Amino acid sequence: MTKDNVQGAGEEEQQAQSKKALKKQQKEAEKAAKKAEKQAKLAAEQQEADEDDFAKDRYGICPMVQSQQKLDRALVRVQDLTPEKAEQQIWVRARIHTSRAKGKQCFLVLRHQQFTVQALLAVGDRASKQMVKFAANLTKESIIDVEAVVKKVEQKIESCSQQDVELHVERIFVISQSEARLPLQLEDAVRPEGEGDEEGRATVNQDTRLDNRVIDLRTTTSQAIFRLQSGVCQLFRDTLINKGFVEIQTPKIISAASEGGANVFTVSYFKTSAYLAQSPQLYKQMCICADFDKVFCVGPVFRAEDSNTHRHLTEFVGLDIEMAFNYHYHEVIDSITDTMVQIFKGLRDRFQTEIQMVNKQYPSEPFKFLEPTLRLEYKEAVAMLKAAGVEMGDEEDLSTPNEKLLGRLVKDKYDTDFYVLDKYPLAVRPFYTMPDPNNPKYSNSYDMFMRGEEILSGAQRVHDAQLLTERAMHHGIDLEKIKAYIDSFRYGAPPHAGGGIGLERVTMLYLGLHNVRQTSMFPRDPKRLTP
């Protein structure tokens, strides 16, 4: 700016001294005129305000609720505002979703979680002009208490969740005011991606959402996602408890890395250091050796993997199962798949509202599955992939694109989004996997897939200390570090198998979302540590 000024001054200095002066005069005249206008306006407004405000005690900002008094007032939830309550005078506590003034009327949309209702405040014998003005100036997201009469409407209000009623406001008080400038707008946050690009309206990108997670979580979509996730957890617990499982809690600060050395977080532990558990694997198995037969645990899992992908987090919630079986590890597979099917059925039958709400912003195909679950063998999968033109060895692990392709082929043939792949090659599994009795190149291990992505990796575990030592040595693992683990199998251990799923990933794949951060409330990844 300064440069321009100097240049301008230098160039025009000699030329139009008088022109400049003229311009300056003009500007000053304009300014004076504007000032006069403003003053006149203010005077007029002041006059208005001085007019008798007969509704003074029916609106205002409440003092901060410090539990000063115990009001015996029933607050009705927005979701309960239905035509049955017509003509009733009720109190509602909700947030201001939008407020719009139109002359002598003010339209408010009040929101509570996923539900919205329209409220009307009009100048009349109950409301003064000042009251309407006050309502129109309230900031979005403020929490207010409203006393209103419920009125039926002839024409459905399409934009709200409560479409058959609206509120005619009698009293309006602010419980907690919000700052005027919001870091993100909630309407933008629920707008589907495509729509945003088409109409030139804003959508909110993921980083902004995650930085202001508290506001982002208020959107209807987020509310629906996390209620569904809560359902997943609850169905998991209920199904397993009904099958006779015991819930256990395993330690997360451990002395040795369970899966492999590379991906552990180290914490300082007094004079030494310890690790954060990568999985409850070792302790689940020890519980089986301690005669608990069937156990499950729900808890955090820490993986220090520097993967910035759509499906990896450094901390996530693991739902883990371990079960002793009688003669064949398929008993465990059947148990796990039945649990998953019960979860899917429960979500399908009881959470349709939430699923529809998420689909509004993120449309996707409904989740399909078979009961009993489809189980294919690794060899069949390789044959299917080869028939589709993929070149791969019989004992090669499935790469992620191959997994996705296989998922599509299975979907094509069997029309299911969930299936089990059994009998993986031994070479690609951890050291504690039991080898196949008939073919040493294969193992009694399995993976489960949802929409072509892996959600569970499990196997029959080696329960013989001798074989376990051999396998560990074969994999080049330091026996000293896993001494306690091997010791637990020396005093009689039942044959057992199990597996674990990630809560966030299962929710993401069930809903057909594309990033696991959408289903993690406060996600952790290599680049994000807060909020």
Next chain:
Amino acid sequence: MPMYKVKPVSPADIKIDLPTCMYKLPNIHAQGMNCGEHALQNGEVDPALKALEERQDEVLRRLYELKATVDGLAKTVTTPDADLDASTLSRGPAESVFRATADLDSLLGKDLGALRDIVINANPAHPPLSLLVLHALLCQRYQVLSSVHVHSSVSAVPPPLLSCLGPRHIDSYARQRFQLGFTLIWKDVSKLQMKFNTQSMYPIEGEANVARFLFRLLSAEPQDPVLATQMDCWIDTLRSLNSALGRSPWLLGQEFSLADIVCACCVLRAGQTTSAPANVQRWLQSCQNLGHFDCVYPLLQ
């Protein structure tokens, strides 16, 4: 008087290559300079025309031969006391329909070391009874891994439908030990559908068509095209059931076949077994006596 001379635009003697595919006509103007026409006028035959005549003769000859063959065939089929005995045209009178071995590889594609799985999607409101009978026959023929699944589009299925393929095989945990997979999925579909190799095959729709495919696996497809056509007729229509059954014990003659399976299932499903005419009842009883229909009766309730 001398006229203005114009230089000739084109040389007088252009060589024109006449196409050989056209017919040659004698020159209408008698003063034609062409030697070919000259020859014609002498009564000699143009070589091209000759070749054409020969070709025509050849075609006519072949037509006559074909006609003779068709007449012969018609005679052998219609008159029982012709030179060719009609009954010897079938695959062998003493053999039962299903004892011939099939080459699974040629029918289903090369074995890539994995279970070949046939997937059938059926609506539980219209169970495909004939396919269940065929499944029972397949199980006698090959080692079949059968499984029944319920798709998520259907909320509940009556228990008889879940066990319609019989009890779970004792070795069902080892899929590789089986030659063939038979997966029945109860699903909300409008038309019955079969999928096998989704890469190279379109799904087969309709119970009759799937039945034909499965029957082929039993290698009981009649070699004689005439009988095959007759069988196809019977599968698709149900006319004159009684009169046909009056003439012979089974729909196609002396042997039990796919037509009998499909028709019996249709009749049973229609539920008119008690009011059916005598021949039909007798025929249904014979079907039942064979034992293949046992899996069907529990589902008719």
